Every structure is written in structure tokens, then in C-alpha cells.
Amino acid sequence: MTVSPQPDERELLEAFESTIDRNDRIEPRDWMPEGYRKTLVRQIAQHAHSEIIGMQPEGNWITRAPSLRRKAILLAKVQDEAGHGLYLYSACETLGTSRTELTEKLIAGAQKYSSIFNYPTLSYADVGTIGWLVDGAAICNQVPLCRTSFGPYGRAMIRVCKEESFHQRQGYELLMTMMRGTDEQRAMVQESVDRFWWPSLMMFGPPDDDSPNTAQSMAWGIKRNTNDDLRQRFVDMTVPQAKALGVTLPDPDLVWNEERRAHDFGTPDWAEFQQVIKGNGPCNAQRIAHRRKAHEDGAWVREAAMAFAARTHEPEETTHDR
Numbered sequence: 367m368t369v370s371p372q373p374d375e376r377e378l379l380e381a382f383e384s385t386i387d388r389n390d391r392i393e394p395r396d397w398m399p400e401g402y403r404k405t406l407v408r409q410i411a412q413h414a415h416s417e418i419i420g421m422q423p424e425g426n427w428i429t430r431a432p433s434l435r436r437k438a439i440l441l442a443k444v445q446d447e448a449g450h451g452l453y454l455y456s457a458c459e460t461l462g463t464s465r466t467e468l469t470e471k472l473i474a475g476a477q478k479y480s481s482i483f484n485y486p487t488l489s490y491a492d493v494g495t496i497g498w499l500v501d502g503a504a505i506c507n508q509v510p511l512c513r514t515s516f517g518p519y520g521r522a523m524i525r526v527c528k529e530e531s532f533h534q535r536q537g538y539e540l541l542m543t544m545m546r547g548t549d550e551q552r553a554m555v556q557e558s559v560d561r562f563w564w565p566s567l568m569m570f571g572p573p574d575d576d577s578p579n580t581a582q583s584m585a586w587g588i589k590r591n592t593n594d595d596l597r598q599r600f601v602d603m604t605v606p607q608a609k610a611l612g613v614t615l616p617d618p619d620l621v622w623n624e625e626r627r628a629h630d631f632g633t634p635d636w637a638e639f640q641q642v643i644k645g646n647g648p649c650n651a652q653r654i655a656h657r658r659k660a661h662e663d664g665a666w667v668r669e670a671a672m673a674f675a676a677r678t679h680e681p682e683e684t685t686h687d688r
């Protein structure tokens with residue numbers, strides 16, 4: 367019996383690198399370095415968890431929406447986020463890591479999600495601010511990921527980004543409506559923007575000189591831009607929108623720099639960011655407890671689905687009389 371010769375690791379690595387260099391996609395069946403797989407699982411899982419945990423701050427307001435129209439919009443938005451989480455868990459499954467395993471890691475506190483969802487939503491204006499700033503920051507982060515080197519992740523991002531732009535618009539439209547309302551409503555919007563501005567800037571992650579994984583992720587074509595580059599883009603995109611809304615962004619150092627053709631801006635409180643990442647943000651414990659309870663409450667659904675699947679897969683003779 368002859369054994370077909372196996373390509374050695376060096377050849378496989380060369381083929382992998384030339385795919386990356388051509389800006390082609392790596393697909394699940396392709397050989398990939400272990401580090402590439404691990405980095406992707408970590409990043410996609412973190413992204414999936416963010417979509418799922420991100421349903422909570424806004425879900426908090428569904429039963430208290432001020433009108434049927436606002437409720438329908440918010441319900442649709444929160445359901446979209448559930449869908450995003452599911453596409454991303456599926457993308458992770460193509461790398462050999464199951465959704466069950468990822469969910470268990472999330473509720474055990476062993477995997478992260480975006481720091482922004484550990485802040486509370488204190489008024490209905492927060493629904494608008496989250497759509498405008500948080501989904502806006504997500505778009506800045508995610509549009510370049512449509513070109514990421516791993517096929518299933520990039521393709522999931524294309525659909526996600528289309529829905530994110532609806533999210534941003536609904537948020538902006540809500541804030542614009544409030545800004546055209548009473549003084550009290552305008553004050554609610556400003557107060558909300560004051561709370562969410564800095565945490566939104568933190569969504570891009572630590573500064574580049576403190577981001578150890580960025581260089582490797584960029585070399586692998588997983589990331590296409592650095593954290594600081596994306597943060598700058600977000601600021602430049604948001605300033606004219608804030609002006610059109612009539613809100614003030616709470617940063618005294620925010621100013622147009624003609625030479626750089628970009629805005630200069632202040633430094634987020636990175637010590638606060640580190641605290642939130644470590645689990646000490648205002649809502650970390652509440653978010654995980656809620657997710658754990660939802661998972662436990664859903665156990666009967668998973669069991670029923672498994673029992674149903676087992677029954678429908680029984681051989682035909684045992685289920686039908688002939």
C-alpha cells in the first residue's frame with residue numbers, strides 16, 4: 367500500500383502566506399497556522415459575544431418605548447443584534463469551536479466582549495445615542511473587516527454592516543427628533559452623549575503602542591487598520607454629525623487640525639477602560655448574570671430540539687407502518 371506524500375509544513379505555510387499576499391480568502395478547509403486560527407477564534411468570539419451582550423442595554427427599554435413606532439424600531443434593532451451574534455458563532459464553528467463552548471466560556475467570564483456594553487442605559491435618549499455612536503463606531507470597525515482574510519468572517523461582516531447602518535440611522539433620527547422637541551428633551555440627549563462619548567472612543571481598543579496583537583493581526587490580514595487609525599476616522603465622521611444635531615461632544619481638546627486634515631482630540635481614560643475590561647465596569651456582573659440566566663432558562667428548548675431531532679432521524683421502518 368502506498369501512502370500519498372504529505373506536503374510539509376513549510377510548503378503549507380508558503381501556500382497560506384501567498385493567499386494572504388494576494389488578498390485572497392482563507393477558507394475553513396484550507397491549512398492555516400495554529401496562531402491564525404486561535405487569533406480568529408478569539409476575535410470572532412469576542413465579536414459574537416458583543417452582539418449578544420449588546421442586546422441587553424437597549425433591551426432594557428423595549429417595554430418602556432414611548433410609542434408603538436419606537437417600540438417596533440427598537441425590537442427590530444435588538445433582534446438584528448441576535449442575528450449578528452448567530453452569524454458570528456457560525457463563522458467560529460467553521461474553525462472547529464462550537465457555539466456551546468463559546469457560550470460556556472462567556473458565562474464563566476473566560477472570554478471578553480466589548481467594554482461599551484458594561485455601561486448602563488439611563489434614559490430613552492440612550493437608545494438614540496447607542497445607535498448613533500456605538501453602532502457608528504461598530505461600522506468604522508467592521509467595514510474594513512468585510513475584507514478580512516478569513517472567508518466566513520468577511521462574508522458575515524458584509525451583511526452585518528448593512529444592518530449596522532440602519533441601526534446608526536435609527537439612532538440619529540431618534541436624537542434629531544428629540545433635539546427638535548422640548549428643552550428637557552434636548553437636555554436628555556446632551557446628558558446621554560456626555561456619558562457615551564468617551565466609552566465609544568474606547569471601543570476601538572487601547573492605543574496602538576499598547577496593542578500587542580495588532581501587528582500580527584495586520585500581517586495575517588485579519589485586521590486592516592490600527593485602533594488609533596479607526597478611532598481617528600470615527601471622530602472625523604462624528605464631529606459634523608454632532609454639529610448637525612446641535613449637541614456638544616464633551617472634549618475641550620477636540621479641534622480641527624488643518625495641517626493633518628483631521629481632528630485633534632483628548633485622551634480617553636485608559637485606566638477606566640482597563641477596569642471595565644477586567645470586569646469592574648458599572649454593569650459587568652449584571653450583564654453576565656443576565657446572560658447566564660437566559661442560557662439556563664433556555665435549557666428546556668435545547669433539550670426539546672434535541673429530542674425532536676433524534677425522533678425525526680429514526681429509521682423509517684420504526685416510525686411508519688407498512
Ligand SMILES: [Fe+2]
Nearest residue numbers: 417446447450
Ligand atoms: Fe450588530
Ligand SMILES: [Fe+2]
Nearest residue numbers: 447501530533
Ligand atoms: Fe447594531
